[in-house]
Amino acid sequence: MRAGGVDLLCTLPCDRIKGLLTLSDSYFRRVPLTREEEGMGIAAGAALAGKRPALMIQSSGVGNMINALMSLNFYYGLPLAVFVSWRGVYKEGIAAQVPMGRALPGLLDALGLDSTELHTAEDMGKVAGELNRAYAEGSIHFFLMSPVLWEGSEVMGESSGRACKVSAGAFDIADIPAPALDRYAVIEAAAPALRGEAVVCNLGVPAKELYEIIEQPSNFYMLGSMGMATAIGLGLAISTAKKIYVIEGDGSILMNPGTLATAAMLDPGNLFVIAVDNASYGSTGGQPTLTGSCVELELLARGMGFRHTGKAAAAEEILDALKKPESPFFLHVPARAGDRKVSQIPLDAEQIRDRFMKFLAS
Numbered sequence: 472m473r474a475g476g477v478d479l480l481c482t483l484p485c486d487r488i489k490g491l492l493t494l495s496d497s498y499f500r501r502v503p504l505t506r507e508e509e510g511m512g513i514a515a516g517a518a519l520a521g522k523r524p525a526l527m528i529q530s531s532g533v534g535n536m537i538n539a540l541m542s543l544n545f546y547y548g549l550p551l552a553v554f555v556s557w558r559g560v561y562k563e564g565i566a567a568q569v570p571m572g573r574a575l576p577g578l579l580d581a582l583g584l585d586s587t588e589l590h591t592a593e594d595m596g597k598v599a600g601e602l603n604r605a606y607a608e609g610s611i612h613f614f615l616m617s618p619v620l621w622e623g624s625e626v627m628g629e630s631s632g633r634a635c636k637v638s639a640g641a642f643d644i645a646d647i648p649a650p651a652l653d654r655y656a657v658i659e660a661a662a663p664a665l666r667g668e669a670v671v672c673n674l675g676v677p678a679k680e681l682y683e684i685i686e687q688p689s690n691f692y693m694l695g696s697m698g699m700a701t702a703i704g705l706g707l708a709i710s711t712a713k714k715i716y717v718i719e720g721d722g723s724i725l726m727n728p729g730t731l732a733t734a735a736m737l738d739p740g741n742l743f744v745i746a747v748d749n750a751s752y753g754s755t756g757g758q759p760t761l762t763g764s765c766v767e768l769e770l771l772a773r774g775m776g777f778r779h780t781g782k783a784a785a786a787e788e789i790l791d792a793l794k795k796p797e798s799p800f801f802l803h804v805p806a807r808a809g810d811r812k813v814s815q816i817p818l819d820a821e822q823i824r825d826r827f828m829k830f831l832a833s
């Protein structure tokens with residue numbers, strides 16, 4: 472990448488490239504993204520100013536950026552390299568990664584975009600040449616990085632948690648309670664309120680932790696589709712009289728914050744969002760998110776039109792807040808970074824869907 476002249480790297484983490492992401496900080500100016508699509512605009516702006524931008528993202532994120540990619544970077548002939556952590560094709564533990572990962576080469580082909588598959592150390596030799604060509608021609612090139620590349624790698628990403636200070640002036644940091652619990656303990660604290668209720672749970676480690684703490688048929692465990700938790704909850708809330716609880720994450724809320732506005736506008740009387748704010752992408756190695764520096768999630772929800780919001784850090788406060796909420800309710804829970812060692816959820820998508828639907832119909 473250095474030899475190919477990359478001088479700006481926009482990233483959104485994937486567990487498989489957490490080491491590579493940490494490493495890239497020593498070599499490139501790195502812009503952490505809130506959503507892959509946003510990288511299209513940033514890369515286009517940078518390319519217009521003569522830079523050589525690249526993206527480093529998960530294959531799922533390609534789906535989030537296709538329209539902007541085609542109608543902006545591609546249409547205007549602005550150069551871009553996209554390094555994709557290619558999931559779903561090699562020793563994949565998360566079945567939800569398979570449909571997008573498998574379709575990716577054909578998808579890129581259909582869009583008329585060049586790509587190079589990287590499976591071996593020798594394949595790396597192709598990168599600099601393709602980069603130089605793309606930047607010289609004003610074209611787009613995808614590099615599909617197989618997880619086989621990192622097998623046995625010693626380089627590991629490190630969780631940086633709450634790395635940054637909240638920016639002064641925008642809001643009062645004293646109003647944000649210090650995190651008291653990690654995500655697991657937050658879910659444990661909320662569990663008595665969740666028992667017997669419909670719960671939509673954010674993908675990755677949160678879903679596995681929920682499974683371990685309080686497994687029940689009324690849990691809808693997300694296995695993919697990052698950024699959709701509140702939207703799924705909202706669709707449910709406007710379609711059923713049952714109470715709907717959503718366990719959200721800060722990284723996921725920042726990927727689709729507009730959903731909060733849609734929820735406030737629709738104003739359902741049965742939607743309760745528990746935003747577990749560990750200021751990091753916990754499930755992919757703990758890379759910091761902007762709630763550790765410049766975003767206040769409760770203020771965001773209020774700004775999007777939520778009238779009922781709250782903040783809780785300690786276990787009793789969390790349960791208390793969930794006992795008497797008005798809806799739609801947004802509970803901001805500042806939490807410590809860190810994941811517990813939990814196993815995979817032994818349920819497939821159909822099982823999760825069918826038992827959840829049966830619960831709703833009951």
Ligand SMILES: Cc1ncc(C[n+]2csc(CCOP(=O)(O)OP(=O)(O)O)c2C)c(N)n1
Pocket residue numbers: 483484485486507529531532533535654673674675676677695696697719720721722723724747749751752753754755760
């Ligand atoms: C579109 C897309 N981009 C990236 C990922 C990889 N990914 C899976 S979970 C996750 C982190 C989610 O962070 P957050 O919502 O804050 O929850 P936490 O794990 O910290 O509780 C990421 C980046 C993904 N699944 N989909």
